[in-house]
Amino acid sequence: MAKQISDLKLGILGGGQLGRMLIQEAINYNLTTLILDPDNEAPCKHIANYFECGSITDFDTVYNFGKKADIITIEIEKVNIEALEQLEKEGKHVYPQSRVIRLIQDKGVQKQFFKENDIPTAPFQLVNSQEDMLNSSIPFPYILKQRKDGYDGKGVMKINNAADVENAFEGPCLIEELVDFEKEIAVIVARNPNGDVKTFPMVEMEFNAEANLVEFLISPSTYPEAIQERAEVIAKNIASSLNITGLLAVEMFITRDGNILVNELAPRPHNSGHHTIEGNYVSQFEQHLRAIFNLPLGDTRAINNAVMINLLGEKNHNGVAKYHGLEKIMAIDGVYVHLYGKKYTKPFRKMGHITVVDQNRESAIEKANYIKNTLKVIS
Amino acid sequence: MAKQISDLKLGILGGGQLGRMLIQEAINYNLTTLILDPDNEAPCKHIANYFECGSITDFDTVYNFGKKADIITIEIEKVNIEALEQLEKEGKHVYPQSRVIRLIQDKGVQKQFFKENDIPTAPFQLVNSQEDMLNSSIPFPYILKQRKDGYDGKGVMKINNAADVENAFEGPCLIEELVDFEKEIAVIVARNPNGDVKTFPMVEMEFNAEANLVEFLISPSTYPEAIQERAEVIAKNIASSLNITGLLAVEMFITRDGNILVNELAPRPHNSGHHTIEGNYVSQFEQHLRAIFNLPLGDTRAINNAVMINLLGEKNHNGVAKYHGLEKIMAIDGVYVHLYGKKYTKPFRKMGHITVVDQNRESAIEKANYIKNTLKVIS
Missing domain, CATH: 3.30.1490.20 (ATP-grasp fold, A domain)
Incomplete structure (x- = not known):
């Protein structure tokens, strides 16, 4: 019998919230997880099988860490690419591939890639x-x-x-x-080495202007089918052009005249997919594991309306985090709390997220607004 | 501001699959988890903040372990009660309470409790x-x-x-x-120190006769509303009579003449509630945390039809576990894999479970049958 997912070791560069939610899914598959992160109190520290405190941008550190794993993935793009190239040469599986990370790391090269591949962009x-x-x-x-x-x-x-x-x-x-956009949207697409490709339904995002961070995310979108399909086709085309293995988040604009323009890419689980944990049949994190271990991709359909609220540190609060209003919001039906295991808050730091699931879209949005006004991360 | 769940330490006696799934939920609340288990390779070992290899039936070991926690819970009843009593005397919160564990530990006392409280039983x-x-x-x-x-x-x-x-x-x-029963059913009920009580919808179980273990579980039940309500009322009455804090699983029989008889109790997360992770708005594990931390109880409604299949070690296989057929079953929509992190399989050992979620009940059962025949834990 061939090696199974439960026999393998997954090395993850970065031990933040994305790695943490990836490990939460990996536990279900008996996967052994190894984390490299420069912060000795990183969110993944206590739930990984092996945690190493070290630089993810240093060649030797990344190379030596990677040698311990069977498959290597990332939860942040800013990693040492040369070490990943060397590991690939020695037969390790690095997913997403080092050449994909290199391309996406540089937003200039990313934009040139869009141009060369007829992908609509500003x-x-x-x-x-x-x-x-x-x-x-x-x-x-x-x-x-x-x-x-x-x-x-x-x-x-x-x-x-x-x-x-x-x-x-x-x-x-x-x-x-400057794009005169009506809405920011995202489509997450997954591709495995077999070449199977699946997209999650398109989502709509609302940004906090001051922090330039996603504040609200609504799934599924209510844009016309034709626009949603166009966005999903764009995402699939990018994944195929890149020949990526793993997840790819494609952030896009819908312009006021009805066009779709690609903003930027992230070759990993992404903030625009957090709602999938409860809102879709398969979560983005499990889908990433399925893709990089060359397993069948999961069912991406939405189960319910889902609204995701990022939980950002309040302005003027620095110190040990307190979650004011947590008990109040837990009294609401269909509310899921995800705290990221960060001891200290600072203004606009991503401390967690909340997902609201509801059969009624308006009710989900109403609950999300109440949560946004009620739950505060303070010190 | 009062102490919050994210400031507290949860000590769990036992580090098996129930503890493991409890920790998977506890991660979302930044809860610090401490595990005591006699097996140095227990399923919880690598995901707890602190793991201690030691006896859960020895007074000193349990007492000293409990001193490190703010709240103490169990994932198995066979623990040292005297140590828990001493910890309660010193002001620690032990949920379920030591007197509830003592009562349930002894099936004779449990039956007498049923009799004294007019709870129907054989x-x-x-x-x-x-x-x-x-x-x-x-x-x-x-x-x-x-x-x-x-x-x-x-x-x-x-x-x-x-x-x-x-x-x-x-x-x-x-x-x-001997009860001439038509069906074995279960209702899980949760109660918090405020006295709030909520039941999960009644489920139907099918047993493996040879191993006397739950093999299949179907949620929600299709029995008439009146019977389901009766079962839920019985479960609530038991929880209230016991004054329990935490989860209580109530296993019952429906007899051929339409009566309900209580079989036995478990004061903790239970095999008959594994489907709630994906099948219900709140899972039994999160509900247990909500109950013992005196937080509002979650929405127990079923989202979808769910069938849970226990993954038992095959007969005649002893050794390092292999999951034959895993890739095949992962190709089916709505299939959730939960492996328990046990390295070695043996006949009928609980190695994991699979939940099938489907909008169509018959289709869920069909998929579950296919999985039962396809996925084998061998050595």
């Missing part, structure tokens, strides 16, 4: 200096993005005029035409 | 010797049960005639009239 230009920015053909206002290391809204700013350019990021960036 | 008699058995007023054939330490069908035998008595168990037992 016009852009790569820039290296404030001079490039001032001389660009893209009109003000535009969006400036650092090509690397952006995360959770960091590394993105709006440039309104020439004066803003002086306070702009330094180094390799891209500038992008 | 006629019985306590016996201490083969002589008592032969002189009993209960006619052959009857059921003989050891009063203590029975588990998973062990400690129960059918006595057909006087000849069988010679091979019967020794020591304190009870004998019970």
Whole structure:
């Protein structure tokens, strides 16, 4: 009999909430999990079979860690790619593949990939200096993005005029035409080495403008079938063009004139899929495991209406986290609490999420609004 | 602000699959979990915050372990009660309470409790010797049960005639009239210290005759509403009479003449509630946490039809477990795998369970039958 998932060791680079929710699913398959994270109090620490405190961007640390595993995956893109390439050369399975992470790590290369593969995206230009920015053909206002290391809204700013350019990021960036969008949406797609591809139903997101973070997510969408299908086809095409193994989250805009533009990619479980734990037959985390272990992909259909609320640290609160209002929201039917095991809160830190499941969409949204106003992470 | 669930330490006596599934839910609440189990490779070992290998029946071991926790619970009844009593005296919360565990630990005392509280149950008699058995007023054939330490069908035998008595168990037992039942059912009820009580919908069970273990469980039941309500009222009455804090599983018989008789109790998460993880809005494990931390009880309604199949070790297989057919059953929609992290299989050992969720009851049962015939735990 061939090696089974229960005989294998999964190495995960990064031990934050995404790794934590991945391990929660991995437990059901007797999978042995190994975590590498620079924070000795990372959310995964106590639930992994093996936890190593170390840098995920250092060649030797990542390489030596990877040698201990059978399959290596990531929960964050900012990892040492050269070590992953070396591990691949030595026969380890790295999913997503190092070349996919390398491509997605650099938002400039990502945008060029969209262009080369006829994937609809906002016009852009790569820039290296404030001079490039001032001389660009893209009109003000535009969006400036650092090509690397952006995360959770960091590394993105709006440039309104020439004066803003002086306070702009330094180094390799891209500038992008401001999209007049009606809605931000996302589709998560999974692909296994057999080439099976499945998408989760399209979801709608609402952002916290101040933090530039997803605050609310609604599943499934009520956009017309034709638009949902178009978004799902785009996601599938990207997964196939990339030949990715694993999950790929595709964030998109629906413009006011009804077009879909791809914003950016994440080759891993993603905030836009947290609702799938209770809202869909298979969760994004289990689907990622199924994909990287080359198992049949699960049923992605929605079971119920689901609204996901990110639980962000309150402004002006720094210190040991308290969850004010938790008991109140637990009294509501169909409410699922997911705290991420982070001891300390700080403004806008992702401390957990809440999913509301309800057969009635309006009622789910109403409950979510109540939760947003009631549950506060304070110190 | 008062102490919150995320500030507290939960000590669990026993580190098997029930503890494992309890921890899987506890992770979502940042709860710190401590496990005491005599097996150094217990299913909970790698997912608890703290694991101690030690006896759960030894006074000092249990007492010293309990001192480290804020709330103490169990996943098996065979624990040292005196240590729990001492911990209660010193102000620790032990849920279920030591007096409830003491009562349920002894099936003789349990039956007397039923009698005293007008809870319908089969006629019985306590016996201490083969002589008592032969002189009993209960006619052959009857059921003989050891009063203590029975588990998973062990400690129960059918006595057909006087000849069988010679091979019967020794020591304190009870004998019970053979019930001519149509169906075995169960209702799980939860009660918190506030006195809130909620039942899960009644489920139907099918047993493996050879192993005397639940093999199949179907939720929700299709018995008439009136019978389901009666079963739920019985469960609530028992929980209230016991003044229990936590979960209580009530196993019952529906007799051929339409009566309900209580078979036995378990004051903890139970095999008859595993389907609730995916099949109901709240799972039995989360409900137990809500109850023992005095939080609002969750919504117990069924979301979908669910069939649970226990995954028992195949006969004649002893050794490192292999899950033959796993990939095949994962290709079916609505199938959830729960392996218990046990390295070694042996005949009839509970190695995991599978839940099938389907909007169509017949289809769920059909899938469950296919799974039962396809998935085998071998060595």
